[in-house]
Structures are given as structure tokens and as C-alpha cells.
Amino acid sequence: MREIGGMKVALQVTCLNDALFPGTGIAVVRLLHRLGVDVDFPEAQTCCGQPMVNTGYLDEAVPAVRAFVSAFEGYDAIVTPSGSCAGSARHQHALVAKRSGDPGLARVVAETSPRTYELSEFLVDVLGVTDVGAYFPHRVTYHPTCHSLRMLGVGDRPRRLLEQVRGLRLVDLPHADECCGFGGTFAVKNADTSIAMGADKAHHVRSTGAEVLVAGDNSCLMHIGGLLSRQRSGVRVLHLAEVLASQ
Amino acid sequence: MTATFVGMPAFPTAAREKLADSQLRGNLARATGTIRAKRAAAVAEVPEWESLRLAGAAVKDRALHDLDRQLVRLEASLTARGATVHWARDAADANAIVVDVARAHDADEVVKVKSMVTQEIGLNEALEAEGIAAWETDLAELIVQLGDDLPSHILVPAIHRNRAEIREIFDRRMADVGRPAPDGLTDDPAALAEAAREHLREKFLRSTMAVSGANFAVAETGTLVVVESEGNGRMCLTLPKVLVSVVGIEKVVPTWAELDPLLRLLPRSSTGERMNPYTSMWTGVIPGDGPQEVHVVLLDNGRTRALADEVGRQALRCIRCSACLNVCPVYERTGGHAYGSVYPGPIGAILNPLLRGTGDAQTDSLPYASTLCGACFEACPVRIDIPSVLVDLRAQVVDGHRGDAVPKPEAAAMSAVSWVFGRPRRLAAAERVSGLATRLARRLPGPAAAWTDARDLPTPPRESFRAWWRRTGGGG
Structure with missing residues (x-):
């Protein structure tokens, strides 16, 4: 295993990936192993708390944030295959800790928050790699998810990683920066608007002629992919980690 | 003017009607697209734009x-x-x-x-x-x-x-x-x-x-x-x-x-x-x-009510430029009338509840009329962090119902989810049950049917990540 400054690295798989998209978590583990990182999965983890926070249920998010810090306290880097969950840990955990009125929780959150990295940030900034040795011979388009783009500011890191994948042909997605309309509980509370936005995103994806739509968040992909599948479009969706783990 | 915003329905209902208006969708997509491009070009000319926003x-x-x-x-x-x-x-x-x-x-x-x-x-x-x-x-x-x-x-x-x-x-x-x-x-x-x-x-x-x-x-x-x-x-x-x-x-x-x-x-x-x-x-x-x-x-x-709101008071910085409306993907599709106010779009979704206070169904629906995509904050010339204010107002809406004798279904669901997320063992058990349930049902019940009405569900996996890790120790 590659020594990355003796760092203890943990995977925060996210509740959605744990339950519905385990392939993404498995891909992160295999990818990191290949890059020489010994990654741990602390089983005490549950959810980052974002579904509750973003719906206005701050008290209800406290147990999830407690589970998060008890699972990840003591790790040097917490890697998550989700811009949204990384954003929640970095920008919302302090809010939940404040609401809990527990200064102890606030102290631990101040340690875990800045150590949480979205996958592309960890690969590019911490490991310093853009060529991860992947092979994926397909025509691909990439959707930058809103929280990775605007909450975290991952910039072109995911694209730089994809550009180094052998066999992969990356085609530009029109109106790429525009939200797909998922928005967590928005997808159900404002289903009509969510679907109108998603339908436009699906239209842009189809216009590229790509076989595969890639993004860094399975929540957004579940929404766009659900529409593409209902349309029998023949376009499949894949998490960035799965493309990068392919050989 | 004989038309009025008084008595408008909550956002999701008003939006549904507007989304079906293809003339409106076309007019808005064209107009906001044009003005977005113009703004982007005008902003790009100013190298010190970010410091100007701060100022x-x-x-x-x-x-x-x-x-x-x-x-x-x-x-x-x-x-x-x-x-x-x-x-x-x-x-x-x-x-x-x-x-x-x-x-x-x-x-x-x-x-x-x-x-x-x-x-x-x-x-x-x-x-x-x-x-x-x-x-x-x-x-x-x-x-x-x-x-x-x-x-x-x-x-x-x-x-x-x-x-x-x-x-x-x-x-x-x-x-x-x-x-x-x-x-x-x-x-x-x-x-x-x-x-x-x-x-x-x-x-x-x-x-x-x-x-x-x-x-x-x-x-x-x-x-x-x-x-x-x-x-x-x-x-x-x-x-x-x-x-x-x-x-x-x-x-x-x-x-x-x-x-x-x-x-x-x-x-x-x-x-x-x-x-x-x-x-x-x-x-x-x-x-x-x-x-x-x-x-x-x-x-x-x-x-003065808005000014007393610690998180929301930044909305009073607004100079009514409309940049947040023009970049908002929700506004672009529903138009302004769905917000039920002379202040529509992202700024309206925070300004109306801040000026009026939360508590009625129409006002309370406004902070939820956003995916929190953050495009508004990025465009705002006076740096109003609209997504953060939206989340804070959502909490005010929820807190306003904490004393309800009968909790709303959503509140009951959030309590249940909160309990499950409090302990990993509960989550693992819930995953086993829900995995089975989604394999049996391709159409979700209750409010979740809003998902399956237009979107397919992903094929549920045979085992959760957690179960895979336990079985293989990460080496499978």
C-alpha cells in the first residue's frame, strides 16, 4: 500500500449508495486500492443528515450527524463519492451541531468537516493523480452536479480525471451547469417542476449521442437515469467512480 | 389592474398549471436565455467583479x-x-x-x-x-x-x-x-x-x-x-x-x-x-x-421583521436586479406567477416569508420552491446566500408545526428516518426490508408515487454495500 503521509483514510459511502448503489462504493474501494490507498469503512456510519437538514428538520438531523462523527472521528481523510454529501459535511454539520446545543458535538464537527473530500478532490488534490489507469471504451458525457460545482467548487477535476481514461470519448453536454431538478425531497414535493427540469436535462443528454452519462452523485443520476430509462433512451448512467475503477 | 395574487395556491399547485403552458415555457426559455448570456458577457468584462460584489x-x-x-x-x-x-x-x-x-x-x-x-x-x-x-x-x-x-x-x-x-x-x-x-x-x-x-x-x-x-x-x-x-x-x-x-x-x-x-x-x-x-x-x-x-x-x-432574522436579514441587501430569477432553473420553467407575489424567483422565495412571516400554506411553500442548486447565490451582485436562507426558512416552517397535535406525514417520516439513521444496526435492518420491498414494487405508494409517475426506479441490488463489506472485508 502506498504511504500517503501515514494518512488514515475512511470511506463515507453515503446512505443512498449503501442501500441502492453498492457498486459505486465497491468501485471507490477498488480504485483506491489500485492507487495504493488502504481505505477503511467504519461501520458506525449511517447518513450525513442532508435529507433532513434540507427539508427543514434540523433536530432530526442530529442523530445522523452524531453517527457521522462517531464513525469518522480520528481519520485524516474522509472520502465520499458524492459532492452533495461532502457539501453537507463541510457546510451544514456545524449548523446541526449548533442546533443540538452540544458544544462537544460542535468540537468534533470542526475536526471532521474540513477532512471530508469528494472523490475527485481526494484523487486530484490529496493523491495528486489525474491518470488513475482506467480503461473505458465508450462515448461519455459528463454532468457536473450542483453541489460539487457550486458548494464545493470541484471545478474541472472530474473532467481532468475522465480525460485521462483510455478509450473514453468525452463529449460536451449542452447547458451542463444547469441543475437536473433532483433537489432531494424537491423531487417529490415539487415533482412536476423536478420532472420538467429533468426532462430538459435528459433531452440535452440524448442530444450528445453519448452511450453513458457520468456524474459524481448517484442522487442526481437516479433522477436523470430514471427519466432516461422511462424514455427507453438507451443511455445508461454511471457514477464517476465506476468509470475510474474500470479496467 | 383587476388581477390579484391574493388567494393564490401553494407553489407546487400553481407551478403544475404553469408548466403545462408551452407558450409560457417557450417565452421564458428564450427570454431568460438571452438575458443570461448578456449578463455573463457584461460581468466577464470586469476583472474585479468579485471584489465589487464584496464592496x-x-x-x-x-x-x-x-x-x-x-x-x-x-x-x-x-x-x-x-x-x-x-x-x-x-x-x-x-x-x-x-x-x-x-x-x-x-x-x-x-x-x-x-x-x-x-x-x-x-x-x-x-x-x-x-x-x-x-x-x-x-x-x-x-x-x-x-x-x-x-x-x-x-x-x-x-x-x-x-x-x-x-x-x-x-x-x-x-x-x-x-x-x-x-x-x-x-x-x-x-x-x-x-x-x-x-x-x-x-x-x-x-x-x-x-x-x-x-x-x-x-x-x-x-x-x-x-x-x-x-x-x-x-x-x-x-x-x-x-x-x-x-x-x-x-x-x-x-x-x-x-x-x-x-x-x-x-x-x-x-x-x-x-x-x-x-x-x-x-x-x-x-x-x-x-x-x-x-x-x-x-x-x-x-x-424590520426581516432585519430581526439573523440568517435572513441579508435579503435586505437586495437591489432588485433580477439576476437570480434569470439563472434559476425553477423560475425558467414555472415563470413568476407561480410564486404568488410581485417578488418571484429565488429572491421572492426568501423575501416573502421574511417580510410576512411563515405560517400560511402559500408562504410556507416558497422556501421549498428550489433545488438549492446555488446558481442564484453565484449570480447575486450583493452576495445574498439564498440557498442558506432557504434552508433556514424551511427550518422555521418545520419548527412552526412542532406543536401540532397530529404531525404531518412528512414530519412522521422524518422522525422515523432520524431514528433509523441514529444507529447503523437499524439502518442495516431497514436496508434489508426496503430492498425486498422495492424488488416487489415498481410503483411506490403514497407521496413517493410522485417519483415513479415519471421516473423508473433503479434496479435494487442483491446486497447493500454494508453487507458486501462485511462479507468480503473490502477485498471482494
């Missing part, structure tokens, strides 16, 4: 943190220059003041400069109830007024209309309220503008009283500022002998010099122009030049 936010914060003193200073400056200052706690107060001034001058009509605040307080309707006609003179406001319609955008209130619809409105309605549209009016934009100019000109020349808002009010000098594009504002501010300006108390800027970043930020963010065509500034009464009687109504109407 703009700082000016507004300085004024807001010191609002009580700045307002008294503004009043003193205005009074010293011959203006009469009135204080209005709410819409009724402000409307009564304007009606009184009109009556004192036997005015049965007023010309109006485009103003958000007078729409907020329903001034036109209040004047109409007293037999005083209020003529909107901004082209888009004229279209809205003649069409018995409601504004759907802060800057471009008739953005939901295309030129064919505008031609029809002018042709049908102008004759009812003044000079008729010319025979054979076409939908050529220049012809439509000419028809409006001819129609409005006689109102400008006839009216003895004008009503305006203000983009900024300088406390140091007592100067009011109106920024506009068409020159109609300049006509209203200079021709009539009486001028009444209704100004929200958050419009105060401490000093003349501090207008600088704001006047640079506003046109580029708003119309995508380097500079707006008309910037009118007036300070009280100048004998023999312009209006000889100047009134300023300083309006609260919920602004």
Missing part, C-alpha cells in the same frame, strides 16, 4: 447595521432640502399617505415610474378605489396593466408575453384608457414601442402628479436615485408638479460615495448593460425646476 454587500450591510441612525439622517437631509418625509408602518399607511397627497391637489390621475414597492403595497388598487387612476408608464408595466395581468418578473414584468400577445393587448385595450393603438399595428418591436410612446405621451403631459419608488436613498445628502432604461421615469420625475416617492427603508445608502459599487453592479447584473440609459437623481425641491412639491414615504411593511 456592494458591505455598503448595504453598513446601512442595515446602522439603519435607525441612517434613516433619521436621511429624514433630516430630505427635510432640509424641502421634501416632506412620511413614515409608513405598513401598506395601508403608505397608500393612505399617497391618496391624501393626491386629494390635496385634486388629482384624479397619477403617472407612475416602475416601482416594485408600490406593487408590493397594492398602491394602484388603493388609488383606483378612491377614484384616482394610476398609469404605469414603463413599457412592460403598461403591457401588464392593459392586459389585466400580473407581473411575473422584477425587471421584465411582461417576460411571459411575446410580441404577438403584446400587439393583441395594445390593439384591444389602448382605446379604453386613452389614445388608441394605430390602425394596422404590427408585432414589430419598433412599432409596438412607438404605439406605447404615443399612448403615454399625452398622459405625461397632462398629469400633475407622479409616483415613484427609488433604487437608492442617500442619507448624507437626501438624494433619491432611480435607475431605468426607457426615459419614462425621467418624464415622470421632471414633468408633474407633485412627486411622491415610496421607499422601502432598506434602500438607504449612508453616503454619496457608497453609491459607486452599487451603480456599477446593478446594470450589469440586471439588463446586462455596462451602464443603464437613465440614472435620475433628485434632492428635495429645486425652485423653478422639476416638481415643486416632493414627498418621500419611508416604508417598513415587514422590513
